[in-house]
Amino acid sequence: MHWYEKLNEYFPIEEMKSKEHMETLLKERSDIYYKEEGPHYVLMYVETEDFTFVDYLFVSNEARGEGLGHKLIQKLKDKNKPIILEVEPVNYEDSDTEKRLRFYKREGFRHAKSIGYRRRSLVTNEVNGMEILYWAPKNASEKMVYEAMKKTYEMIHTYKDKLFYGEQYEPVEEVLTINKQNEQDVLKRV
Numbered sequence: 001m002h003w004y005e006k007l008n009e010y011f012p013i014e015e016m017k018s019k020e021h022m023e024t025l026l027k028e029r030s031d032i033y034y035k036e037e038g039p040h041y042v043l044m045y046v047e048t049e050d051f052t053f054v055d056y057l058f059v060s061n062e063a064r065g066e067g068l069g070h071k072l073i074q075k076l077k078d079k080n081k082p083i084i085l086e087v088e089p090v091n092y093e094d095s096d097t098e099k100r101l102r103f104y105k106r107e108g109f110r111h112a113k114s115i116g117y118r119r120r121s122l123v124t125n126e127v128n129g130m131e132i133l134y135w136a137p138k139n140a141s142e143k144m145v146y147e148a149m150k151k152t153y154e155m156i157h158t159y160k161d162k163l164f165y166g167e168q169y170e171p172v173e174e175v176l177t178i179n180k181q182n183e184q185d186v187l188k189r190v
Helices: 003-010 019-028 068-077 095-106 142-157 161-165
Strands: 033-038 041-047 052-059 083-087 115-120 127-135 176-178
Touching: 003 019, 003 041, 003 052, 019 033, 019 161, 041 068, 041 142, 052 068, 052 142, 068 083, 083 095, 083 142, 115 142, 127 142, 142 176
Parallel strands: 052 083
Antiparallel strands: 033 041, 041 052, 083 127, 115 127, 115 176
16 A cells, blocks of 8 residues: 555544645655655654654554554654654544554653644644644753744645645644643643
């Protein structure tokens, strides 16, 4: 099965970039956007000088529980820079959402509680909230994570969006917010 089809079957439609968008990123942003794949996994990520952003991590059902996800995350950790990713909030009708959060918690990720992330899907037209998780070799502030998310949103998520989707995503200021009052840690519940 083609790498895009693997991702498209696993991730919700509102989280997926189009195949053309991802192929263009791999070609035109090859300085920062990467794909690694094997028979049982696909890893799409952004690597800048200051951080790594995991765009998609897929491990097939056949390989789950064998440590493959851990090895892929460890390979990114070995780069010795913060790792940031977006994850769906727990949906008790979809057990994979809780399993994903548990996996990242075991890997030492923390929840960026102060960062709000809500984006309208250009496919479904629905607003979707995501949680931001991060891992850092040294202490990293949520402000640093916020700035990295802003860069990722502008460099990757909205890259040529009008060309691929016929319209543009909302400006980053409307999608990402900082709320220092938020104390709810999604990783404490899993």
